[in-house]
Each structure stands twice: as C-alpha cells, then as structure tokens.
Amino acid sequence: MEYKYELHCHTAMVSQCGRVQPAEIVQLYRDKGYAGIVVTEHYSPLTFGLHSYYKPQQLVEFYLSSYYEMKQYETEDFSVLFGMELRHYATGADYLIYGIEPEWLRQQGNLMALWEKQVYRKMHAAGFLVFQAHPFRWYIQRCNPDYIDGIEVYNGKCDAKTNFKALQWALQTGKLVSSGSDFHAPEHLARGGIITNEPIRNNTDLLRTLRSGNYRLIKTTD
Numbered sequence: 001m002e003y004k005y006e007l008h009c010h011t012a013m014v015s016q017c018g019r020v021q022p023a024e025i026v027q028l029y030r031d032k033g034y035a036g037i038v039v040t041e042h043y044s045p046l047t048f049g050l051h052s053y054y055k056p057q058q059l060v061e062f063y064l065s066s067y068y069e070m071k072q073y074e075t076e077d078f079s080v081l082f083g084m085e086l087r088h089y090a091t092g093a094d095y096l097i098y099g100i101e102p103e104w105l106r107q108q109g110n111l112m113a114l115w116e117k118q119v120y121r122k123m124h125a126a127g128f129l130v131f132q133a134h135p136f137r138w139y140i141q142r143c144n145p146d147y148i149d150g151i152e153v154y155n156g157k158c159d160a161k162t163n164f165k166a167l168q169w170a171l172q173t174g175k176l177v178s179s180g181s182d183f184h185a186p187e188h189l190a191r192g193g194i195i196t197n198e199p200i201r202n203n204t205d206l207l208r209t210l211r212s213g214n215y216r217l218i219k220t221t222d
Helices: 022-031 056-071 102-106 116-125 160-173 203-212
Strands: 003-009 036-039 079-087 094-098 129-132 150-155 176-180 192-196 216-219
Touching: 003 079, 003 094, 003 150, 003 176, 022 036, 022 056, 036 056, 056 079, 056 102, 079 203, 094 116, 094 203, 116 129, 129 176, 129 203, 150 160, 150 216, 160 176, 176 192, 176 203, 176 216
Parallel strands: 003 036, 036 079, 129 150, 150 176
Antiparallel strands: 003 192, 079 094, 094 129, 192 216
C-alpha cells in the first residue's frame, strides 16, 4: 500500500499569507487521497512582528494554535504532524524544520534571532532535520549547504525551471530531497509531497523516512 503526505502547508489561522482554515485543509487533502499533513507555519517576523524581538515566546501558543486545531481532525488513517518554516530577521532564506515538537518549542528563546549555523546545531542537538525551502525562488537567499540536511527540490508554487535548479543543487551537494505543495490557498492543493510504502504516524516516523530516502517525490509539473 502507498501513502501520500504533504510536507509544506500553511493555514489562515497563523500564517498571514494563508487563506484556508485547518478543518477545510484536512478535508481537501483527504479528498485527494493523502494520508497526512505536516503543518509548517511561518515562524518569521511576518507572523510574530518585529516588536516581538525580545519576547517572541508570548506568541508561541498562537503559533501552535493551528496545529492543535488541525490535530482535532486527525484520524487513524490521516496524520497531522507539527513542523516549521523558519526565517531569520533581515534574511531571505526559509528553512523547513522536521521532527520539531510543541513542547520543545515552548522551551526555546527567539529562533528568528539565530543564524543558520546556530539553527543547524540547535536542531541537530534535538534530533531534527533542516531543509532549505524553495532555494531558487527569485527573492530567496541560498544558505550554506554545510548547515542543512536537505533541500526542497520540488515546490508546488515554483515553476519547472526553478525546481530543476534546486534538484541540481541537491545532487551536487549530496543532500536529502523533499517535495511540498507550499499550500496557502485552494489552488495550491496537492501539488507536492512524498509517497511512502509505510504509514507515517508521528514525527519519529517522519524523521526515519526522510533520513532513509525510502520515498518518492510528488511532482505535478515537470
């Protein structure tokens, strides 16, 4: 049996650019035959505001709210996992963090104030994986490949040429690869993700799967 999972998803509850509420997102993806979603809201100044530089933890429960809302609609055959799309202050690089858990996040300081080397070390110390999201999108700054585990080589909101560049970079650097729809609105539905032969029930399963490379990328355009 095969299972499809979305690895890059934003909601209207937390991400300012999101347009769909969690309950509807679950139903949309279930209708498309997916077995789960990783909620990767923007952990960035756009979400927290520049005024939160010294006290970002005041908004952590807000940041977690969409995950907990979506988690209510989890079933035995549909998993809802917590992830993150992190951006530092005054940079143009986005990082997808996989394996992260809410309780760990509650115990942290301001992750936006850390730079890529610091983020990489902190995430690795906790056992998480760091992927750069859509690295060849026109306004994105590519990071130092020494401080990432993988690259989102297929993004449902990028054109074929941009995704191809990301794939070539991954091949050159030997990094893990991922695919995600970068869902914000209905027109982004089911444009990416991964296909596995084993179900992913939690972040432990997700990390094991990504590290193993035993999955296929969902690509709706080439």
